[in-house]
Amino acid sequence: MEINEALAALRALAQPTRLALYRLLVPAGPTGMAVGELAEQLSVPHSTLSAHLGVLRAAGLVLDTREGRSIRCRADFGRMDALLAYLSENCCAGHGACAPLRTCSTLFPPGAAARAPLPRVRQRR
Amino acid sequence: MEINEALAALRALAQPTRLALYRLLVPAGPTGMAVGELAEQLSVPHSTLSAHLGVLRAAGLVLDTREGRSIRCRADFGRMDALLAYLSENCCAGHGACAPLRTCSTLFPPGAAARAPLPRVRQRR
DNA sequence: CATATGATTCGATTATTCTAGAAATATGGA
């Protein structure tokens, strides 16, 4: 990861609604949640939520798939892993003593959602 | 860690100068760097740097100690660990399958600087 | 095609953050 990607990810998470939004998606795993479901749980107007979601998407932290009229969002754990690694880079004065960071991105690799027991859908855009 | 602490830490890191500042402190380890040294390396006016440093300190990411006329700053790795853990909390839909996150805070516990400073990381001038 | 539903874009407004010069504070030494 390079600095501008890290900054985009940090800026995206550094806002109450967006952090709550992201943290709602974390336990939802590769199944994710629909946009309307998120707006309802967070009690935020749709236009406001949509703007926040746009920031998270632009930062690469959230991916989505259209399912009929609704859009299902999920956290991109690989991207979060990259951010966590970036934040600890060159730690230990380069002695290489830090254990590698790991999250469930290993357990739910990209594509897991498509293979999961969910209706077949196509990518947006 | 609770949400407001996480937000403060994320806001603190979500700014180019402050992220660069923090990343300068990471390889410096428990020895840290003086404020003036940081300002010089970042080519930022002292008042601007001081303001940014204040944000990082308020977020608990940077600790400092006065040494005569100068103030020596160092990254608080424990705080960063807590932030990283917060960002992956409830991952894996609560299956507890995520490996625990770990950084060198275990290797350099609080107080390490005073007792046993490591050899200084080479700095560019 | 007409209509309903889910989501985004467009605006204007309000709020927050960044920046850096000048002044102030803290420490050490002659």
Place this chain on the structure above:
DNA sequence: TCCATATTTCTAGAATAATCGAATCATATG
């Protein structure tokens, strides 16, 4: 004490971000 060095605080203008209603777009279905 007086002076030099290191850092912070104060200030205010400039830049950026958040908010949300109304309009618009995309899709499904009768």
